[in-house]
Amino acid sequence: MLKSLSISASGLSAQRLRMDIIADNIANAQTTRPPGETPFYRRHPLFAARGGESFGSLLNKQMSREELGVKVVSIAEDRVTPGELIYDPGHPHADANGYVHMPNVNVVNEMVNMISASRAYEANVTVINATKAMAAKALEIGR
């Protein structure tokens, strides 16, 4: 029962980290850098299941606290999607042709991800509440 709680807690912290990254992306949606410097790239977390990637490993390992749930393996930078070019010759970060390189953050995209992270967080909270109700019920046995 307590394992269920820590599994759900790993889901909560993973979604919270995802939310932090989304906030960072949105906060830097207008961050420009002078030409020649690497621009701000949008970031996204990579999730992986702890332990039970395969059926066998779940059975063989004693299902200890650290071996179930979700973990964030890395935070990847999206260097593929091109950023917008805005013509603004007066801007201090404009290149020789007068274009300012904007970060490749799509705010609409980030907002959708934000809702998704928030819903996933809520789902984990609901499971925690269900587990809590079950544990409370088990404590009532014999009363």
Next chain:
Amino acid sequence: MKDSGLLPLLERALQLSSLRQQLLANNVANVDTPGYKRFDVSLSEALRSKTLDPRGHVYQEQRTSLRIDGNNVDIDQEMAQVAENNLYFDSVATNISKQLSMLRYLINEGRR
């Protein structure tokens, strides 16, 4: 007490329900993990079998895929399963309480 066989069975059902809660919590935690396939345990099969270790009845749904990243966790279905498991646990726990109170009634020779 041993003759009745009901309390040990109910106890196993409670343990199974607790194991199922872990698996469901794991599924919900991995709702955004690429390539994750959901785990579940068959309660009726595990209760019918003679082996006491319920982990032999844990299975993974390998074949289905809900999204393009290979993940097959349907969050609505998972939440329904969590609610169902919650009710199941409640009913089994209530049943154990009833069994124990019947036992207490007998011990007190029907005097409460």
